[in-house]
Amino acid sequence: MRAVQDELRVTSAAAGRAAERPPRPAELAVIVPTFNERANVLELARRLVAALDGIAFEVIVVDDDSPDGTADLVRELALHDPRFRCLQRIGRRGLASACVEGMLATAAPCLAVIDADLQHDERLLVPMLEALRSGRADLVLASRYLDGTAVPGWAEQRRLASRLATRLVGALPRLRGLTDPLSGFFMLRREAFEASVRGLSAIGFKLLLDILLSAPEPLRVVELPYRFRERREGRSKLDARVAVEFLTLLLDKLVGAWIPARFSMFAAVGGLWVLVHLAVLALLHRGVGVDFLPAQTLATFGAMTFNFALNNELTYSDRRLRGARWLTGWASFCLVCSVGALANVGIATVLFLRDTSWLLAAIAGILVGAVWNYAVTGFLTWGSRGRGRAATR
Ligand SMILES: Nc1nc2c(ncn2[C@@H]2O[C@H](COP(=O)(O)OP(=O)(O)OP(=O)(O)O)[C@@H](O)[C@H]2O)c(=O)[nH]1
Ligand SMILES: [Mg+2]
Known part of the structure; x- marks a missing residue:
């Protein structure tokens, strides 16, 4: 409990400094899907505040009614730092649909998705934002594979499954040349999101893939490398069901216009x-x-x-x-x-x-x-x- 208070103090001190300045509308909304991430969420908040110093941002945590009380903790955090918000969904599950609803709940022109389990390197958010600001990209993808480094902590089976799935979707014309189209860490311009939102399947974990395949015109994508970290706290939600949802998503993208x-x-x-x-x-x-x-x-x-x-x-x-x-x-x-x-x-x-x-x-x-x-x-x-x-x- 003491650790919780200490963490809150760190982010609320930063929020206090931000409050001294006139409020600016958020340029960047960071969407964080959560299910049972109570042990990670405050550390993530602390890291986001540090990484995004000087940027007008907001964080929307979309929680699917986690039994561990993640949503309560985020609301507590929001009382100290209003840049954090919680969107709690009851009786629903799904990473992709959670992110879509988070994106729909903000007016920010740039939208990022990052996992709560600290596996994604939040320090990449600023270069990602700069790539969007420069106008050379509609979407910036944080790639685990661009610089050829291996993902630490993955069993051989998981490594192979990830490679195989990446190869499989890499054959699709829109995704050709991308090193990590299955990444869960990306940022895009609001217009790009709005253009594709009505065509999204929003099934399973792979929202990035869904967006890339649903956009009416191919998006201009820039990839930036980062080192994927091991999950420190909490449990992975990746299971056989996620694999089935991945195949369902592909099926929906292929024939969904005719058969749900x-x-x-x-x-x-x-x-x-x-x-x-x-x-x-x-x-x-x-x-x-x-x-x-x-x-x-x-x-x-x-x-x-x-x-x-x-x-x-x-x-x-x-x-x-x-x-x-x-x-x-x-x-x-x-x-x-x-x-x-x-x-x-x-x-x-x-x-x-x-x-x-x-x-x-x-x-x-x-x-x-x-x-x-x-x-x-x-x-x-x-x-x-x-x-x-x-x-x-
Ligand atoms: N809102 C919501 N978030 C979810 C759901 N399933 C997973 N998440 C969150 O999505 C993020 C990614 O989930 P993980 O279980 O870490 O999946 P992963 O990163 O692909 O797999 P690992 O590498 O094994 O951790 C985490 O922040 C989870 O808490 C869900 O059904 N709803
Ligand atoms: Mg994870």
């Missing part, structure tokens, strides 16, 4: 349904010797539960249901999908009786059922009814 990425994910998860159903049925009926009807019923519910759980983790990871909400969500999912199954069979039967081939009739039924399931569970299970109290992990 969420639907593609929902349909892919649905494809596994049949496999799970058959596996459970085979196990119960052939393996354990349960009669066909109860085995088929159990397989139906088993597959439905699997489907619900996977969609809850992947397709709706930003609105994930937990605890009692998981149970009510599961019940509504089963109900909706049962109606979907009836619609599927009904449509397919009508078409079949009207001389459509069995395959086409079946595909039409599956499509109608899938669209129904997607649309109605999106609203009833994970939509506005569930969203307000969706628990975060």
Whole structure:
């Protein structure tokens, strides 16, 4: 607690000096997405104040209702130094969408994104701002790979995954020549952000990639090198889900204009349904010797539960249901999908009786059922009814 007070004193002393001068509108807004970063946020504040001395800036911490109370701490900080603000989102998760909302909450002409875990070198913010001021760039990207140095503290697996993902997206025409298009540390002009904001997918961690691919005209990008640091406090939020979100983002950028990425994910998860159903049925009926009807019923519910759980983790990871909400969500999912199954069979039967081939009739039924399931569970299970109290992990 004493450390907290000391840290606050450092930034508030700087704020006091700033307050002696007439207030200037912020030229730079630094957006900091946070989830459980209480142990890092004051140190980051101290470092930002030191690095941005003489610059009119504000810091918007966008916190997704961290259980560790990050938002409370930022509000406490804001009482001492009004250049810091907290935007707290309840029942929502997502790094990219948090940054977008932070950018929309400021009028500053230059917008930066920096992680809270001190891995990004805040001293690069001034050269980044200068590159924007010079007019030679719309976006400045802080690159971990430009000067060829290795990222410290990464296991070989992580290093390979990062390289592979960078290579993969590096093949896209807009990103060709960039050494680190997956960086989470960048700065851009407000006009560049506003031009692309309505086309953003805002899925997962890779907002920079999203912006570069959504801009109506290719952006002029300047890369500056820095040395990526190891996370000191708190835990990484990077997990398999982030990898899935990365692929979903790419999918959305490729076909999102026609098919929503969420639907593609929902349909892919649905494809596994049949496999799970058959596996459970085979196990119960052939393996354990349960009669066909109860085995088929159990397989139906088993597959439905699997489907619900996977969609809850992947397709709706930003609105994930937990605890009692998981149970009510599961019940509504089963109900909706049962109606979907009836619609599927009904449509397919009508078409079949009207001389459509069995395959086409079946595909039409599956499509109608899938669209129904997607649309109605999106609203009833994970939509506005569930969203307000969706628990975060
Ligand atoms: N608002 C918000 N912030 C998030 C979310 N997930 C991660 N963050 C923040 O985004 C930043 C980057 O997350 P990290 O977990 O450090 O991810 P990373 O830097 O790619 O991975 P590491 O190198 O393992 O640390 C940190 O400041 C996190 O607190 C989220 O769902 N919502
Ligand atoms: Mg990190």
